[in-house]
Amino acid sequence: MMRVSDPDIERCMLDLLRSRVETASICPSDVARALTHDEDGWRELMPAVRDVAARMAHRQRLKITQGDATLDPDQISHGPIRLRRGPGFPASD
Known part of the structure; x- marks a missing residue:
């Protein structure tokens, strides 16, 4: 698998969230699929995507949700989640 940096x-x-309306969400697999285009590659990338999402949620750059609930970033090891802009979402980098 190719190495994708954090x-x-x-x-x-950030780019995927910026490309959508402010209230929209993305799936972590959207990120993994955008970074690698083969089936095995994006699946292998999912743990790293979740880890980065958790770190970003701790910094309030994004929120991790499941249904209407906002999840604790330390509790996202499994199950379907969505990523949304958080209160600290940067206007641009």
Whole structure:
């Protein structure tokens, strides 16, 4: 698998969220699929995407949700989640 850096993952998340309306969300797999185009590659990337999302949620750059609930970033090891702009979402980098 090609190595994708954490900064590349974070940049991709921010870009995908910026490309949608403010209230929209993205799936972590959207990020993984944007960074690698083969089936096995994006699946292998998912743990790293979730780890970066958790770190960004701790910094309030994004929120991690499941349904209407905002999740604790330390509790996202499994299950479907969505990523949304957080209160500290940067206007631009």
